[in-house]
Amino acid sequence: MxxxxxxxxxxxxxxxxxxxxxxxxxxxxxxxxxxxxxxxxxxxxxxxxxxxxxxxxxxxxxxxxxxxxxxxxxxxxxxxxxYKGHGTELIPKGIKALGLFEQGVSIESSNFDSFARKMVGEKVLKKMRGGEPDMNTVAQLRGQLSEVLDVYEKILSKQSYIGGEVFTLADLFHLPYGAMLVKAGENELFDSRPHVKQWWNKISNRSAWKSVVALN
Ligand SMILES: N[C@@H](CCC(=O)N[C@@H](CS)C(=O)NCC(=O)O)C(=O)O
Incomplete structure (x- = not known):
């Protein structure tokens, strides 16, 4: 309590x-x-x-x-x-906006998170435990993430954020593993796709995220 x-x-x-x-x-x-x-x-x-x-x-x-x-x-x-009414509104109002937001949230957890988590596990956590990354696994995961981010590129060429036209939790949920991918040297996954790059730069430069990064 x-x-x-x-x-x-x-x-x-x-x-x-x-x-x-x-x-x-x-x-x-x-x-x-x-x-x-x-x-x-x-x-x-x-x-x-x-x-x-x-x-x-x-x-x-x-x-x-x-x-x-x-x-x-x-x-x-x-x-x-x-805490509705405090700070940034992170879930949009309106049935259609909400539907697109839920779609974005689902994309993050079904299409992005599992591959990003495994890549971070292989390249970062394994090393922290004294092991070496398996480069075949890394290459396979990079391929899988590339396929996902090719689709992100299409989505983000038509809308500003992954859950619609405004920043929401659907974007925010990507930040921790997205940042770990960049830290692990996988920034080309974002940088090689212009709309994905623009989106990633926008969300990772928000002051809220910078304040969390500064804690470590
Ligand atoms: N789905 C959970 C996952 C939480 C999770 O896996 N946390 C990790 C740290 S990032 C952890 O506690 N790992 C140790 C364990 O699960 O034993 C969430 O999003 O909160």
Whole structure:
């Protein structure tokens, strides 16, 4: 329970899923307290933390009234509804705009996230654990991401953002893994496609995201 009446995020600034929530909080202009749950020493698997998140993943958010919720995308959606009128509006109004927003959200989780996550796992996390990336796997994932981003290029030649004409959670959800891909030297995936490049530059240069990047 958040005893001090502040929003509490349990997570780590290096965690992509935690970053997704932190950037949503920054877009909404909401203050929060970050309580570190250290994945490196297994703190996420202690009975105390498992009470907050039964899968032992980060992040979990405890709202200022004690309401508790986990899973980064669900948390972001919750924050948008709960703190409507604060900061950036992250889910559009109107049935058709909402439909296109949901389409964008689904594209991110079905088409982008799984390949981007695997690429980051192979090129970044494996190295952090002392291993070497398997270059065949990297090449295969690069091919799969290229196919996805070719479709993004078509979509973004007709609309400004992935969920319609305005910046929404559908774009924001891409930021943590998108940034990790760039950091892992995969920036050509974005840069070689003019509309994708323009979109990526627009969303990754938002001050909310820059404030999250600055935490590490
Ligand atoms: N779908 C979850 C995924 C959360 C997730 O996988 N978090 C990672 C850190 S980025 C984690 O906690 N890994 C450790 C574990 O799951 O044991 C979300 O978006 O919140």
């Amino acid at each position: 958040s005893s001090k009446g502040v929003i509490v995020v349990y997570g780590m600034t290096l965690s992509t899923a935690t970053q997704r929530v932190l950037v949503a909080l920054a877009e909404k202009g909401l203050d929060y307290e970050l309580k570190v749950v250290n994945l490196m020493n297994g703190e996420n698997l202690t009975p105390n933390y498992l009470e907050k998140h039964p899968f032992g993943s980060i992040p979990t958010l405890v709202d200022s009234d004690g309401f508790m919720i986990y899973d980064s995308r669900a948390i972001c959606r919750y924050l948008e509804k709960k």
